[in-house]
Amino acid sequence: MYRYKKKIVDLELFKGDDNSHLTKFNLPQKVYFCKKCNSSNQRPTTRAEHLIKEDNTKATRFFNGICEACVINEDKETIDWDKREYEFKKLLDKYRSRNGSYDVVVPGSGGKDSFVVAHKLKHKYKMNPITITFSPFIYTPHGRRNFDNWINAGFENFLHTPDQTIYSLLSRIALENLYHPWHPWILGQKNSPPKFAAQKNIPLVIYGDSPSEYGSSKEEFKTDYLIDWHTIDSFENCFISGESLETLYSYGLKKYQLEPFIPMLKSEFMQKKIRCLAYSYFHKWHPQENYYYSVKHSNFQPAESRTTGTYSKYASIDDKLDHLYFYTYFIKYGIGRATSDASQEIRNKDRDLEEGKLLIKRFDGEFFSEYSDEIFDYLSITNKKYSQEVVNLFEEPILTKKTFDHLTNFFRSPHLWKLNENKDFELRYK
Numbered sequence: 001m002y003r004y005k006k007k008i009v010d011l012e013l014f015k016g017d018d019n020s021h022l023t024k025f026n027l028p029q030k031v032y033f034c035k036k037c038n039s040s041n042q043r044p045t046t047r048a049e050h051l052i053k054e055d056n057t058k059a060t061r062f063f064n065g066i067c068e069a070c071v072i073n074e075d076k077e078t079i080d081w082d083k084r085e086y087e088f089k090k091l092l093d094k095y096r097s098r099n100g101s102y103d104v105v106v107p108g109s110g111g112k113d114s115f116v117v118a119h120k121l122k123h124k125y126k127m128n129p130i131t132i133t134f135s136p137f138i139y140t141p142h143g144r145r146n147f148d149n150w151i152n153a154g155f156e157n158f159l160h161t162p163d164q165t166i167y168s169l170l171s172r173i174a175l176e177n178l179y180h181p182w183h184p185w186i187l188g189q190k191n192s193p194p195k196f197a198a199q200k201n202i203p204l205v206i207y208g209d210s211p212s213e214y215g216s217s218k219e220e221f222k223t224d225y226l227i228d229w230h231t232i233d234s235f236e237n238c239f240i241s242g243e244s245l246e247t248l249y250s251y252g253l254k255k256y257q258l259e260p261f262i263p264m265l266k267s268e269f270m271q272k273k274i275r276c277l278a279y280s281y282f283h284k285w286h287p288q289e290n291y292y293y294s295v296k297h298s299n300f301q302p303a304e305s306r307t308t309g310t311y312s313k314y315a316s317i318d319d320k321l322d323h324l325y326f327y328t329y330f331i332k333y334g335i336g337r338a339t340s341d342a343s344q345e346i347r348n349k350d351r352d353l354e355e356g357k358l359l360i361k362r363f364d365g366e367f368f369s370e371y372s373d374e375i376f377d378y379l380s381i382t383n384k385k386y387s388q389e390v391v392n393l394f395e396e397p398i399l400t401k402k403t404f405d406h407l408t409n410f411f412r413s414p415h416l417w418k419l420n421e422n423k424d425f426e427l428r429y430k
């Protein structure tokens with residue numbers, strides 16, 4: 001019996017409107033769009049990824065037709081940013097090294113946002129930052145260039161790269177279980193920095209943006225990231241790619257191979273007094289300005305051409321698997337990469353609503369043809385990389401466009417998707 005069987009897809013669910021009330025992932029049944037930024041109420045918010053067995057979403061809240069990201073953005077007009085910066089400086093002073101040692105950990109990729117945080121901490125706030133990167137699955141050439149550029153701009157970096165056979169296997173399992181191939185990277189990116197901070201005895205970790213910039217709740221827009229995002233009470237409750245640690249061990253995987261993805265125990269985190277701050281809580285966060293700042297202060301370069309699925313060249317450009325991730329996101333939530341980029345820019349007044357809508361119409365949900373062969377190859381479970389025991393877990397170990405499309409249809413929710421006259425899938429809401 002295969003652990004990861006070929007899924008059964010009932011195409012009848014997508015014909016006509018009879019089943020348009022059926023939802024997946026705990027999504028709200030009625031779909032609507034923010035009057036201000038055009039983001040939709042299907043957008044998931046940040047959660048503790050290591051507690052996920054099934055893909056249940058807590059969607060962005062709306063208030064009088066406005067999404068919570070826009071509400072928070074409006075509230076920012078009334079924030080006394082000088083006072084926030086003063087609080088920030090006072091906090092840094094508590095951790096500031098007196099003997100020339102490192103005093104703050106900055107996690108990131110070397111993209112525009114983490115570049116700004118590290119650079120300002122070093123040059124404006126006179127801290128001694130050390131940077132840490134949880135490796136993308138497959139670097140893009142420009143992603144790797146910007147990572148090198150970060151180091152060349154004056155930062156020591158620890159690049160944490162998991163065993164690639166484990167990394168790709170976990171991504172494939174997450175694709176099968178959750179249709180969320182990026183999930184192992186999120187785990188690493190959340191869990192590796194605090195553990196690094198504990199090892200190095202540098203208890204201050206500063207991330208860039210707060211998830212509340214993009215629709216997580218106002219209550220979570222605080223100085224510190226929620227402790228549950230990167231710690232756990234007991235490893236019995238820990239899930240990776242939707243599987244318990246016990247299950248993954250039963251495949252022959254070892255604890256050390258899973259270590260990069262496993263969170264710290266909450267008790268250890270508290271005992272070592274580690275803090276994980278959001279830089280954007282203390283400063284008015286503006287992604288486009290971060291881009292200009294990075295270009296001004298380093299050799300930061302955007303991608304050569306626009307990114308598939310959107311019109312932009314500078315957001316989330318490090319990992320080839322980003323393309324797959326944004327595609328799965330579009331299938332699950334009906335929100336593509338162009339929507340994410342445009343709604344952020346509209347919110348920050350870099351673009352108007354009508355222009356944003358045109359870009360979304362043109363680019364959202366575009367398939368990542370230029371990278372698909374390489375990505376499917378990466379996620380295929382072959383004897384070259386794995387034991388027969390692992391290959392045997394999959395009814396279809398080789399991922400092709402055909403097997404991927406079938407899996408995709410399984411994860412479509414009837415409340416979002418319908419089959420049109422040409423038997424093509426289209427969104428019910430646009």
Ligand SMILES: [Zn+2]
Nearest residue numbers: 034037067070
């Ligand atoms: Zn909005």
